[in-house]
Amino acid sequence: MTDLADPGTPSTPTGPAAADRTKAWRRPAAALLAYAGVRALGLAVLAxxxxxxxxxxxxxxxxxWDSLWYTRVAEGxxxxxVRLPDGGVHSDLAFFPLLPALERGLAEISPLAAPDAGMVVSWLSSLAAAxxxxxxxxxxxxxxxxxxxxxxWAAVPVGVVQSMAYSESLFTALAAWALWSVLTGRWVWAGTLAALAGLTRPVGAAVVAAVWIAALLELRRERRGPGARMAxxxxxxxxxxxxxxxxxxFRTGSVTGYLDIQGQWGNGFxxxxxxxxxxxxxxxxxxxxxxGLLAGVALVIWLYVLCVRQRQPPALLVYAGVVVGLALCAKGYFGSKPRLLLPAFPLLLPAAAGLxxxxxxxxxxxxxTLAVVSAGYGAWWLNGSGPP
Incomplete structure (x- = not known):
């Protein structure tokens, strides 16, 4: 006589399929735990x-620094x-709206003030990016x-920025998931996340370029037109x-309004x-x-060459290339360049593959060792010149 399972008792998946599903969750969880450990060390040393x-x-x-400007946008x-002594003007229109919008939304539904909400958004975003x-x-x-x-990525020298009420963590999370969506053929997700990245930082243009060029190369390789979802x-x-x-x-009455505002901040290409x-x-x-500056620039360029030699997917190469190009070829406060390079995570892939x-x-x-050095440097840097 054949035994029948009790229809009221849900069956528990067993065998290779269940083991694969468990592994699929455990491995990313281990990476997130390791990432959080490095950042927790950095925060402890900073404290x-x-x-x-x-x-x-x-x-x-x-x-x-910039977190004050994001808070002002979130609150008002x-x-x-701000009118400067030399007659120049710094406008909050230089700061893209997604982070302050999230700060404001979280502050309205929680006991957090806007600055703390911005920090929480960055912490959660950094985990999503990892x-x-x-x-x-x-x-x-x-x-x-x-x-x-x-x-x-957690242990880069300026990794402490990932834990600040800045937009780098949010942007990197959106960019990384957009690129992941390109790699896995999820084009609607890729476009949606690229659009959100474009609301986060000016360098969101790098994500747009990566999505578009990766799609065009795929269409050229397969000699077909875009499907509805890709389009x-x-x-x-x-x-x-x-x-x-x-x-x-529209608000400034000039087609070049945003560029003009960036110019007033001393930024430009x-x-x-x-x-x-x-x-x-x-x-x-x-x-x-x-x-030291020359060595730093040479290191960034060398890492990008390694990415090319590693034959990374076009989406990653385009994204990293645009981020690096904008960071190194823009004028402005030069001490911010390490922070501007923080979202260029494909540069770390050759080292990750080697390790x-x-x-x-x-x-x-x-x-x-890198985590300890990063924690010490981040605490010293943030208590000194820090990220503008």
Missing amino acids: IWSAARGTSAHTLLTAR WYGYR WALYLTGARLHGHRAGLCLAVL LGLLLAPAGWFGYVGWVG DGGLAFAGFIGEHLRGSVVGGL ARWTPARAAAALC
């Missing part, structure tokens, strides 16, 4: 360092301007590479960036001439400082 100096780690994370929306980085690294080079990529994704991708820039142009001059001044004044080939003990030792 200790700040207490020793008599400064407030909370203030450093939520109420300095746009319209705030998840997407893990999936990207694992897809291209295996589980260990994905794990290493998430940890490496919709391509139409959605630039909507956020063009929507905000167009709104600023000059092909790297101003940055080259800045490096030259350091070479003439402090040779060590100038050589994945090491023994687990050696890779763990290297990553732990």
Whole structure:
């Protein structure tokens, strides 16, 4: 006689399928736990360092530099301007709206003030970004590479910015998930996330370019036209960036309104001439400082060359190339360039793939060392010049 299962008792999946599903969750969870551990170490060192100096780690994370501007937008929306002694004007229209909108929304439904809401958004966004980085690294080079990529991004020297009420974490999360969607053929998601990235930072144009060029290359390779979902994704991708820039142009009464506002902040694209001059001044004044800047630029370029030699997917190469190009070839406050490079996570893929080939003990030792150095540097940097 054949036994019949009790129809009122749900069956529990067993066998290889259940094991695969469990592994599919455990591996990203391990990457997120490792990422969170590195960032927690950074915050702990920042708290200790700040207490020793008599400064407030909370203030450093939520109420300095650009975070103050985001808070003003969140609390009163746009319209705030500062007139400088030389007659120049700094307008809050330079700051894209998604982060302050999320700050305002979270503050209205929770006990959090807008600055703390911005920090919480960044913390949650950084975890979302680490998840997407893990999936990207694992897809291209295996589980260990994905794990290493998430940890490496947490442990970059300016990784403390990921924990601040800044827009880098939110932008990187949206960009990374948009690129993941391209890699997996989810074009509507890719376009939607690219549009949101375009509402977050000016460099959202890099995500739009990556989505469009990856799609065009796929269509050319397969010699076909875009399907309905791809076409919709391509139409959605630039909507956020063009929507905000167009709104600023309408509000200022000038097609170049956003560029004009950025110019008032001293920002703009000059092909790297101003940055080259800045490096030259350091070479003439402090040779060590100038050589350090040259070494940093050379390292970034070398990492991108490694990405090309690694044959990364076109979406990643285009995205990283545009982010690096805009960061290195824009004028403005040059101390912000390391922060501007933070979203360029594909630059870390060659190192992640290399670490994945090491023994687990050696890779763990290297990553732990980087985490400690990053924590110390971040605490020192944030208590000093910090990210403008």
